[in-house]
């Protein structure tokens with residue numbers, strides 16, 4: 422079930438919730454920046470493309486989009502990419518060189534329709550500049566977040582996501598403990614390499630985000646968060662290197678689950 426809501430005067434969120442049985446609920450967000458040259462940040466999940474396009478249409482005519490900022494190429498971010506490119510011939514895709522490379526193995530991006538960015542580089546979208554920012558946590562080396570220099574909003578891709586019992590519309594509606602637990606768990610799943618980082622180096626990465634002074638943090642996997650939540654978000658992420666590593670269910674656990682479902686447990 423997809424829906425859309427307004428997070429800031431010129432930013433809409435197109436969102437659905439994925440239920441991961443036994444672990445919680447995860448928001449899957451894409452964003453429309455209503456710039457002079459409108460930008461769609463990511464394109465929803467592959468299996469939800471029809472619903473995604475319908476929800477997107479409630480906030481913008483896809484024919485009016487000029488840019489797709491593809492933060493990375495995971496299945497929860499590229500769902501309607503090809504379809505939107507097919508339907509709107511002027512749409513260009515902002516991504517990294519690696520993003521183009523990975524897409525070439527599935528649905529190649531036409532090279533005259535890509536705009537390559539590296540962290541620190543900017544794109545002019547008419548009434549504002551977007552700056553590419555590497556978030557401090559990610560699950561894919563393609564990952565390129567962005568800062569909207571007009572609104573001050575940081576679009577953080579998978580970073581700051583949280584697995585939650587319920588997904589509210591605003592992160593402020595989560596208690597400190599709900600947010601902390603959900604965020605730490607998500608990051609141990611999605612960025613398990615954080616257990617191996619140099620702690621001082623990671624702290625300086627978090628400080629780099631603090632210095633951006635974002636007015637909002639819009640994660641692909643968290644309800645919209647205002648800048649006042651930044652310290653809670655950074656504090657939770659700082660705990661991840663020393664949190665318990667995630668270990669997924671193994672075959673014995675799977676067989677136990679299946680036996681429970683079919684009633685064949687001995």
Ligand SMILES: [Fe+2]
Pocket residue numbers: 493495560561579
């Ligand atoms: Fe991802």
Ligand SMILES: [Fe+2]
Pocket residue numbers: 495497498578579641642
């Ligand atoms: Fe994601």
